[in-house]
Amino acid sequence: MTLHHTSNQALFDETFNLDCPHCGKSTNLILISPPDYKTLKRFRPNRVGMCFQCASCSEPIFLKFEISSHTNTSINFYDDPTEIEKPTIEFDFEFIPDEVVEDFKEALNCYSNSSFNAFAAMCRRTIQSSANKIGAQGKSKVQHQLNEMKEIAQIDNETFEILKQIIIDGHDGAHPHLPNLSSVRAEILLELIKDAMYQLFVRKGKLKKAAELRKSQIKSDK
Numbered sequence: 001m002t003l004h005h006t007s008n009q010a011l012f013d014e015t016f017n018l019d020c021p022h023c024g025k026s027t028n029l030i031l032i033s034p035p036d037y038k039t040l041k042r043f044r045p046n047r048v049g050m051c052f053q054c055a056s057c058s059e060p061i062f063l064k065f066e067i068s069s070h071t072n073t074s075i076n077f078y079d080d081p082t083e084i085e086k087p088t089i090e091f092d093f094e095f096i097p098d099e100v101v102e103d104f105k106e107a108l109n110c111y112s113n114s115s116f117n118a119f120a121a122m123c124r125r126t127i128q129s130s131a132n133k134i135g136a137q138g139k140s141k142v143q144h145q146l147n148e149m150k151e152i153a154q155i156d157n158e159t160f161e162i163l164k165q166i167i168i169d170g171h172d173g174a175h176p177h178l179p180n181l182s183s184v185r186a187e188i189l190l191e192l193i194k195d196a197m198y199q200l201f202v203r204k205g206k207l208k209k210a211a212e213l214r215k216s217q218i219k220s221d222k
């Protein structure tokens, strides 16, 4: 990407595609706030922020570009910008108990911010507070889901062991010795924790709600 001293048209002509952090759609970005050539030449920052607009939902999206080089008539940027806002993870929290929902939400926030080890620690807390809520069977249910996931999603042994250590085994306390988590494994853990919350709380809550609705309908039909 290049910003020329005579015109910023080249920046506007560049096309970007991204998963929008607001609407979640894979979308084209429209440049709204291009940087000013003279100001960049004067202050010579290493990185520059630009604001785009999502073509689907029109919300602003901020990206940070690294400057690769200056010439006498242009400033060049690397084409792989950093996203400032990460997509939020959608989940229906309605049926998650209060004791669990805070930990779970914080876990999802850590994931959105690419803080994967913090995410792992918060997943562990989420499972612990779930087990406190539903009793000892909570952890064995999650273990069962992890086993099932290993089979269905064909998780490799090493990943399986790491996830098991994070959410089931290991020492408790303020600083459990959890293994480091890569972004790829964090993604698998994300699926697991979402699935665990669904199976432990959401599914049951939805079935209960449906049963209650049916009961009240039968009553009103009489």
Ligand SMILES: [Zn+2]
Pocket: 020, 021, 022, 023, 024, 025, 027, 054, 055, 056, 057, 058, 059
């Ligand atoms: Zn959008």
